[in-house]
Amino acid sequence: MIFDVKPDVILGGGSAYFLGKDIPGSKRKDDKDYIKLFQEAGYTLATDKSELQTATGTNTGKILGLFHTGNMDTTLDREFLKKGTVEKFPNQPGLVDMTKAALGELSKTEEGFFLMVEGGNIDKMSHPLDWDRALVETIEFDKAVGVAREFAASHPDTLIVVTGDHAHGVSIIGTVDDEKPGTEMREKVGTYAEAGFPNYTDENNDGYPDKIDVTRRLFLSANNGPDHYETFRPKLGGPFVPAIQNEKKEYIANEAYKDVPGAVFVQGNIPKSGDSGVHAVDDVVLQAAGPGAEGFKGYMEESDIYRVLVDTLALGAKQTN
Numbered sequence: 001m002i003f004d005v006k007p008d009v010i011l012g013g014g015s016a017y018f019l020g021k022d023i024p025g026s027k028r029k030d031d032k033d034y035i036k037l038f039q040e041a042g043y044t045l046a047t048d049k050s051e052l053q054t055a056t057g058t059n060t061g062k063i064l065g066l067f068h069t070g071n072m073d074t075t076l077d078r079e080f081l082k083k084g085t086v087e088k089f090p091n092q093p094g095l096v097d098m099t100k101a102a103l104g105e106l107s108k109t110e111e112g113f114f115l116m117v118e119g120g121n122i123d124k125m126s127h128p129l130d131w132d133r134a135l136v137e138t139i140e141f142d143k144a145v146g147v148a149r150e151f152a153a154s155h156p157d158t159l160i161v162v163t164g165d166h167a168h169g170v171s172i173i174g175t176v177d178d179e180k181p182g183t184e185m186r187e188k189v190g191t192y193a194e195a196g197f198p199n200y201t202d203e204n205n206d207g208y209p210d211k212i213d214v215t216r217r218l219f220l221s222a223n224n225g226p227d228h229y230e231t232f233r234p235k236l237g238g239p240f241v242p243a244i245q246n247e248k249k250e251y252i253a254n255e256a257y258k259d260v261p262g263a264v265f266v267q268g269n270i271p272k273s274g275d276s277g278v279h280a281v282d283d284v285v286l287q288a289a290g291p292g293a294e295g296f297k298g299y300m301e302e303s304d305i306y307r308v309l310v311d312t313l314a315l316g317a318k319q320t321n
């Protein structure tokens with residue numbers, strides 16, 4: 001589908017689906033080598049952050065950036081903890097790098113452009129209930145919005161729309177404070193005014209917490225999930241794997257977290273065929289700025305968001321002669 005549409009800039013993970021089935025790492029069932037096909041169609045290929053940098057200077061106007069065979073690593077792993085699959089893919093660009101590269105390329109087009117930037121790992125880390133990774137990812141998403149706003153400041157004919165495609169069944173309900181007395185972790189959860197403020201610091205002003213495992217940290221709790229152990233702590237060793245399959249192919253709590261001090265067993269409430277938390281139908285926030293933004297107001301159905309975009313871009317207008 002992407003090859004049929006041929007957007008000028010395509011950046012992300014999933015290279016396994018672009019490689020022909022005989023190439024190591026491929027997940028394709030046919031012989032089509034889409035990397036080759038894209039290259040023949042005039043795309044410059046980038047496989048890491050430096051190649052993306054180089055590609056933006058090539059002037060072909062078309063970039064295919066595939067930085068991982070599967071899902072790209074999270075900001076927390078990529079920039080700070082060096083866990084996940086960062087050792088295998090050490091030089092992945094982040095959402096900010098990719099947004100900058102895409103805007104730089106697309107803005108060369110006189111007739112304007114449409115760019116979709118997804119902070120995909122916010123969702124991908126919410127599924128396995130890894131709230132610290134989802135939160136840091138949200139900070140990077142916010143920075144990507146900042147890049148777009150900076151672009152809009154010098155290109156005032158830009159409409160920026162920021163929204164989610166769905167919610168997860170999770171909320172921030174307070175903090176976990178290690179200094180609170182006792183050994184039972186639930187007694188260290190502060191709610192309402194008792195929560196106080198988390199004590200994350202940002203000494204180097206990069207917008208990210210200097211460390212995620214501070215003594216008083218945000219506490220998020222999900223209303224659904226598989227059997228798992230709640231550790232009340234960030235997963236510093238790599239993304240959380242809450243449940244693993246037993247011999248009956250049912251997902252059961254991952255014992256790897258059982259002995260984390262204070263960990264408690266949480267009974268799942270979704271079928272045992274599911275390994276992670278699920279999407280929720282809560283309404284989502286949409287924010288917009290720029291020409292056309294006035295079309296977004298009040299309560300809207302998702303399908304009407306598309307109509308506002310189409311109207312603003314004057315797409316589908318009938319030709320009169």
Ligand SMILES: [Zn+2]
Pocket residue numbers: 123124127279
């Ligand atoms: Zn999802």
